[in-house]
Structure formats: C-alpha cells, structure tokens
Amino acid sequence: MPHIVILATGGTIAGASDARSQAGYNAGQISAEQLVAAAPGLEMIARISTEQVATIGSQDMNETVWFTLAARIDALLARDDVDGVLVTHGTDTLEETALFLDLVVSGEKPVVLVGAMRPATALSADGPLNLLEAVLVATAPQARNRGTLVVLNDMIHGAMDVTKSSTMEVQTFRSPNFGPAGHVTPNGVVFFRRAARRPVTYILPPAPPLPRVSIIYAHAGMDDGEIRGAVAAGAKGIVLAGVGDGNAAKAAIAALSEAVAAGIVVVRASRTGSGPVMRNIEVPDDALGFVASDFYGPAKARVLLQLLIANGITTPGAVQMAFGGPI
Structure with a gap:
C-alpha cells in the first residue's frame, strides 16, 4: 500500500x-x-x-x-x-x-x-x-x-x-x-488540468527569519504614515494591498517611490480578491520602479517577495519576471 x-x-x-x-x-x-x-x-x-x-x-x-x-x-x-x-x-x-x-x-x-x-x-x-x-x-x-x-x-x-x-x-x-x-x-x-508544476524552487537560508516584508492596506483617506512606519521598522520589501488594480492615494504612492529609492522592493497587489494587477495601467510602474503582482494577492505576494529577497533577487525587472513577467 x-x-x-x-x-x-x-x-x-x-x-x-x-x-x-x-x-x-x-x-x-x-x-x-x-x-x-x-x-x-x-x-x-x-x-x-x-x-x-x-x-x-x-x-x-x-x-x-x-x-x-x-x-x-x-x-x-x-x-x-x-x-x-x-x-x-x-x-x-x-x-x-x-x-x-x-x-x-x-x-x-x-x-x-x-x-x-x-x-x-x-x-x-x-x-x-x-x-x-x-x-x-x-x-x-x-x-x-x-x-x-x-x-x-x-x-x-x-x-x-x-x-x-x-x-x-x-x-x-x-x-x-x-x-x-x-x-x-x-x-x-x-x-481538470494536466500536471504542470513550474520549475522554480527557491533556496532557504540556513535558519529563519526570512527578510521582513510588510503589507500596507490601501483605503480612503490614506496618507503615507503606514509606509514610512514600515520603512522605519526595517522592511526590505513592501506589498501594497491596493484599491482596484493596485492603486493608492498620491501621498502613499510618493512614499512608496521614496522607499524604492532607498533600496526597498515594492510590489503592487490588490485588495479586491481576484483579477490581475498589471503594469502601467493607473500607476507608472516603469518610472517609479514598482512591480505588479499579476495574480498574486497581497498575502501570497508577501511570501514570494520574502523568498526572492532571500535569494538575492531584488531588481524590479528580476522580481517582475518572478511575478509573471512583463505583464
């Protein structure tokens, strides 16, 4: 058996x-x-x-x-x-x-x-x-x-x-x-579908923790406080649980852009629960250095980003490829 x-x-x-x-x-x-x-x-x-x-x-x-x-x-x-x-x-x-x-x-x-x-x-x-x-x-x-x-x-x-x-x-x-x-x-x-496991397997560090990645939840009346707090707490990456297609208030987007300039990886996801977040729709990702999460929701985008950073994959282009490529 x-x-x-x-x-x-x-x-x-x-x-x-x-x-x-x-x-x-x-x-x-x-x-x-x-x-x-x-x-x-x-x-x-x-x-x-x-x-x-x-x-x-x-x-x-x-x-x-x-x-x-x-x-x-x-x-x-x-x-x-x-x-x-x-x-x-x-x-x-x-x-x-x-x-x-x-x-x-x-x-x-x-x-x-x-x-x-x-x-x-x-x-x-x-x-x-x-x-x-x-x-x-x-x-x-x-x-x-x-x-x-x-x-x-x-x-x-x-x-x-x-x-x-x-x-x-x-x-x-x-x-x-x-x-x-x-x-x-x-x-x-x-x-319902044929087996088709993706070939990528990430290497774990010898011991925890994984790099710190914060999830910031977008909402009406949002300012930049949560983002600056995540940066101050030592986040190596930030996932935006954005409204709609991964958007947020202007002050929040500006703070995320500053985070990218400081070497923090920023991924835009959506709080809606389904659908992809695609590049350069409402947010100029190319200019700001952001990554679009494709079909990864905020919680899963955080897990993937932790493993990427742990494996030394931090440039926006390389991170974007791991999230589904140039979408």
Whole structure:
C-alpha cells in the first residue's frame, strides 16, 4: 500500500470545544493519532505514519514552523518508502503555507495540505472526511508533479490561486482566478488540468527569519504614515494591498517611490480578491520602479517577495519576471 506521512500542525481540524460560547473552540487540541482514528477507512487507502510538528492555530503560524516543515518534507520525499506527505493545518493562513511549500519543496511526489472549518468535537465535523479525501489525493498517481495541493470539502486547489473566502462557510476555499485543480468524487480523484508544476524552487537560508516584508492596506483617506512606519521598522520589501488594480492615494504612492529609492522592493497587489494587477495601467510602474503582482494577492505576494529577497533577487525587472513577467 502507499505510505503517506501526516505532519500535524494543529488548527481547527484538531480543535476542541470551549465553554466560552456555543461555538467556541481552541485550535490544536487533538493529536495527529486522534485525527487518524477519527477517519475510519484510511487504513484501506494507505499505510499512515504521523508526526506532530506543532500544536498551534494557524493565526500563529510562523517561519520557524515553515522551515521545519520544508526540511522534514524534503527528507521524507527523498525516501523510497514514502509516497507522499500530508500536512494538517488551520485554515486562516493555510494558503500562505501552501505557497511557501510550493516554492521551496522540490520533487514530484504529492504534498497536500488539509484543514477543516469545524473543530473535531463539533456536531458534523468536516475534518475526518477532509482528511480521508486528502489521503486519497496524496495517493493518486495523477497528483504527482503538481506541487503543493490543498484539499477541503471535496475540492482540490493549487497553491498559487487558492484563498480562504468566508469566515464560516465549509466551502470557504476557492480559486477565483483559475478555478479548482480537481475534485474528489465517490469514484476517485479527478483533475481538470494536466500536471504542470513550474520549475522554480527557491533556496532557504540556513535558519529563519526570512527578510521582513510588510503589507500596507490601501483605503480612503490614506496618507503615507503606514509606509514610512514600515520603512522605519526595517522592511526590505513592501506589498501594497491596493484599491482596484493596485492603486493608492498620491501621498502613499510618493512614499512608496521614496522607499524604492532607498533600496526597498515594492510590489503592487490588490485588495479586491481576484483579477490581475498589471503594469502601467493607473500607476507608472516603469518610472517609479514598482512591480505588479499579476495574480498574486497581497498575502501570497508577501511570501514570494520574502523568498526572492532571500535569494538575492531584488531588481524590479528580476522580481517582475518572478511575478509573471512583463505583464
């Protein structure tokens, strides 16, 4: 049987109820072994091993855990007796961890992230079925060479586009720009597109932290205070979560231009949730030295920019190529 290793990090999927409210719960209370025991039928799909990497809610996910996951996944995938790795994770920052692993983990074997919107102790918890379906995906031959995948609520998503879209809905994860990569049916795993993993894998520093990159959220009445604060705090890069197609007030754009002159990499993304940010539409990127994020939202643009800076890729042209080229 295929051998799948589950690396548990906590999250709602491992949550337990709390008396503070009717729906209150604490993340990361259930062990990896308990998660497996709550999903009968796994033993018919694969031989399962478990490791507890962390016991946190994903609001507390951090680069130390990221580095640990990346190193452990690389080591596991290099073994002939391991066919895939599954990471249990909270939903709040799952998309960021998925992109990080997609960018730094090499190899063709499946890496799958899975979570849940309801804690393990809830009536009609969604974690057990999500876990079983994630193992089905991790053991599917057609899941190879697709990079990191995300599986929840019958759907399979790629790491680049997937995002959490609702605070409460079970069907919270969506891929607004490209659509889901596939789905899990009662008859098996179905992918909608051919496997086409991009070849770039970034090198991690020997230890965290990654370079500091700040996200600045644009809004009506915006001035330059947040941007100057990020510069003063030592940011090596700034991602603008801009209005519309990545725009911001004139004072903010002027401050971002000053940041570029000081050697800080500036990427314009959009707070809208879907659609590309393209060069030189409303903002003169060529003149100001800005980078347009293409289809990367602010949170994911931050992850990619951290890795680019860590790998010495800082010129606007080279950064723009990593974000999708001259768009």
